[in-house]
Amino acid sequence: MVTPVLPVQGDHVALVLADDSEIAVQIDGVAADGRLNVTVTRVGAQTAPGVDDEFILRWANDRGRHCAWVRLVSFSSVVQWDLELISGIQSLQERQYVRxxxxxxxxxxxxxxxxxxxxxxxxxxxxxxxxxxxxxxxxxxxxxxxxxxxxxxxxxxxxxxxxxxxxxxxxxxxxxxxxxxxxxxxxxxxxxxxxxxxxxxxxxxxxxxxxxxxxxxxxxxxxxxxxxxxxxxxxxxxxxxxxx
CATH class of the missing domain: 2.40.10.220 (predicted glycosyltransferase like domains)
Structure with missing residues (x-):
């Protein structure tokens, strides 16, 4: 069984908001405790998120497609965010959707x-x-x-x-x-x-x-x-x- 892993520096991933809109981000760094530093590259949301807002993080790598819940911990600018992993990682098959x-x-x-x-x-x-x-x-x-x-x-x-x-x-x-x-x-x-x-x-x-x-x-x-x-x-x- 393949163990899912977090995205790594340089990966492009998606954040899915509660209204189902998506924000595209690039991973700038991953800490040992699961915190992610990201740069926003495209915003599809109508409402800007705030601290403590929660999202579904979706990404793909050579081990498959995955998703997990994250929380916005802080942001140093409009496009520089710090995220915290708040759930386990769910692996998705090719035809699978979040359910x-x-x-x-x-x-x-x-x-x-x-x-x-x-x-x-x-x-x-x-x-x-x-x-x-x-x-x-x-x-x-x-x-x-x-x-x-x-x-x-x-x-x-x-x-x-x-x-x-x-x-x-x-x-x-x-x-x-x-x-x-x-x-x-x-x-x-x-x-x-x-x-x-x-x-x-x-x-x-x-x-x-x-x-x-x-x-x-x-x-x-x-x-x-x-x-x-x-x-x-x-x-x-x-x-x-x-x-x-």
Whole structure:
């Protein structure tokens, strides 16, 4: 397993603000305690950040793509900032987006089987994919939770081919097909959200419940909406941990 590392002097990275705007910066120095001295090279934010504001730092190196939470500690000029690392480093795969856990209500409707809708909740969510835990009634074939790869993996993680049903064919332990077209409805904090999607993984049914990963077909505006929801949820979760 490759261990993620902080960016190094000279790297160009991005800071993502709470409003989803980005600030491009260059790393000038990295201290042993995780503090970063940076120079702002491009500002896409409408509001200038202040001391103690928090951002998501995103960067790429020869070990992959990564992100972490940082705090603006001080600045000696408009473009010279000191940042403090305030979270662990999350490694991102090529198709992966920053995501959050959730428990919002959701439903999935099959488009190839009229009138079939499964209800449940959001397990986690990114701007392009969602993992749902759904209630399934009246489905005879079930397996134990230990045989359910989708229940153990996040939306953008790759699974070995042998763990997935054949493309376009139903698995004996799940009513859904990989690559099946579906419609997803979610009740997020900002209101109702609906989008078509494609089943990426369909976990086996156990205890009349199954876990399904759906690749969402969303517009840029919808992706922005989901991204802002994810960042706001991550921020709230981290603030709650800090208060404990």
């Amino acid at each position: 959050c856990g959730s428990s919002e209500s959701a439903s999935l409707t099959r488009t190839i089987v009229e009138g079939v809708t499964y209800h449940g909740e959001v397990a986690d969510l990114s701007e392009r994919s969602v993992r749902l835990r759904l209630r399934v009634e009246g489905f005879a074939n079930t397996v134990s939770a230990a045989g359910d790869p989708a229940a153990e993996n996040s939306p953008d993680e790759d699974l070995p081919d042998e763990d997935l049903p054949d493309e376009g064919s139903p698995d004996e332990a799940t009513p859904l097909r990989v690559n099946e077209l579906v419609a997803v409805d979610m009740q997020l904090s900002g209101g109702a959200f609906s989008a078509p999607g494609t089943v990426l993984r369909a976990g086996a049914v156990h205890g009349q419940r199954m876990t399904v990963v759906v690749l969402l077909d969303v517009s840029d505006r919808q992706a922005d909406m989901l991204r802002q929801y994810v960042f706001a949820s991550l921020r709230r979760a981290r603030q709650e941990r800090d208060r404990r």
